[in-house]
Amino acid sequence: MVTNYSDSFKPPLIESILSEVPALIQESDMHISQVAITLMTCMAKVCPSSLSKIGGTILPEVLNLVHSPLLQGGALNSILEFFQVLVATKANNMGYSDLLKALRGPFYDSKLTDSMSVHKQSYYSVAKCIAALSTACPKEASGVVTNLIQEVKNPKSSESVRILSLLCLGEIGRFMNFEGQKELKGVIMEAFGSPNEEVKSAASFALGNICVGNLGEYLPFMLKEIGSQPKRQYLLLHSLKEMISALSAESLKPHVENIWSLLFKHCECAEEGTRNIVAECLGKLTLVSPSELLPRLKKQLSSGSPLSRSTVVTAVKFTIVDHPMPIDSLLKGCIGDFLKTLQDPDLNVRRVALVMFNSAAHNKPSLIRGLLTSLLPHLYKETQIRKDLVREVEMGPFKHTVDDGLDVRKAAFECMYTLLDSCLDCLDIFEFLNHVEEGLKDHYDIKMLTFIMLARLSKLCPAAVVQRLDRLVEPLKATCTTKVKAGSVKQEFEKQEELRRSAMRAVAALLSISEVEKSPAMADFANQIRSNAEMATIFESLQGDPLTGAVESMDTS
DSSP states (O other), rough: OTTTTTTGHHHHHHHHHHHHHHHOOOOTTTHHHHHHHHHHHHHHHHHGGGEEEGGGGGHHHHHHHOTTTTHHHHHHHHHHHHHHHHHHHHHHHOOOHHHHHHHHHHHHOOHHHHHTOHHHHHHHHHHHHHHHHHHHOHHHHHHHHHHHHHHHHHTOOHHHHHHHHHHHHHHTTSSOOTOOTTTTTHHHHHHHSOHHHHHHHHHHHHHHHHHHHOOOOOOOHHHHHHHGGGHHHHHHHHHHHHHHHHSHHHHHGGHHHHHHHHHTTTTOOSSSHHHOOOOOOOOHHHSSSHHHHHHHHHHHHHHHHHHHHHHHHHHHHHTOOOOOOOOOOHHHHHHHHHHGGGGGGSHHHHHHHHHHHHHHHHGGGGGTTTHHHHHHHHHHHHSSSSSEEEEEEEEEEEEEEEETTTHHHHHHHHHHHHHHHOGGGGHHHHHHHHHHHHHHTSHHHHHHHHHHHHHHHHHHHOOOOOOOHHHHHHHHHHHOOOOTTOOOOOOOOOOOOHHHHHHHHHHHHHHHHTTTOOOOOHHHHHHHHHHHHHHHHHHHHHTTTTTTTTOOOOOOO
């Protein structure tokens, strides 16, 4: 209405609208906040003078929202546009520098930042707002950029000011070319050496985004640094990931070869965190030119070391996204080759293959549905405890058992859970239940997963579960009745309590199946719960628990 009939909005009417708005801009309802701010933006565009008095009413609420840890997405975008229109139309007596001061103020207040009342998310939101204002006022922005560089350089700057300044440089650098700022590279590289992890992370973010605005100068610099700075490699690769994520396919295409060859030099890095970043970069680059790059990844499977193979498989995971992409038809044709790594002799390669399988089952089940007959035996094989992977480690006078196969089993059970939601019709449910039954007797982490699976199965295929109840009840009963040894540490008691509650949720879900009374073992266990005060209390506390789902209340009369 404001956009189409602005002439009909007389001052008294506008004032009555404006008086209603402050109460609507609250973090408790981000959607209402978003549409209220969008209305303010429309008013600023068609009748700027109407917003001359919002400095003491609406603006403080918008600024509060900017500093909220909950701000993201549409609400944040509405604020960015509002600020841009506000300075472009001069609708309010607060100009670029006033808004900048208001946005940055809390980060200069040592009392606030020392008590950590400024949330990490608000650093990123404020940086985006400052960048939005700077793109709307490019003439004033160059002076602010110089000031931000000085804030990072200044040894007297607090950590919060340094972090915010680096994030602002990154956000502004994405849209502005910092060609004239000769000392910027040195300042960022110096920040990489900071003892504060947040400063290092902000410097990494800044370099990647500044590179987006000036590829010609900063990309060769960044690639050279990755090759020559082994100690800073992780942060520099993070910068590269930021750049690849922000650039369009067209902008990236001329540089793919240089980046690709550099990444492959680091895909055998011993540090898993670094390999994961390399894999993410390779996956995102593959999306730029799939017909050319996907076959290269596939070729690397046969020639690479175990570390290289794990990087390649993880890279494929990053090409599988939850919306249609040009790569999908190519992936469908060759994902089977990548999933052959489920049979890899290396334990870690099998683990990342299971994670990639899980990602495909979750994001694009159509890629793997036709292959399940051949894949499931290998998946189920990884759910089994392997004694050759269990070892004892001496820690002083104590012996501690280490299970090197646990992470692989966890990945396998997580994959099974995903298949329940996306490919249930392709599963032999009795074969599936065999492995769930084994999981109920496994390690704490595996038990927690299989309890959730059992609750899910009781809703999806109750008839099959009822036929197996006698076998499923025993491990549940064992968990619910196990006592922790006296003198155990507090964490052991807490873990056992959480296990019991999770097992009880599974029991409650099983008892909600209509045919459940056919199982004598289940009836006995229900009586045991009823007659044991401790177990009955836990069971009753779970009634109406959202995690339990719609569970009928057990008769305790």
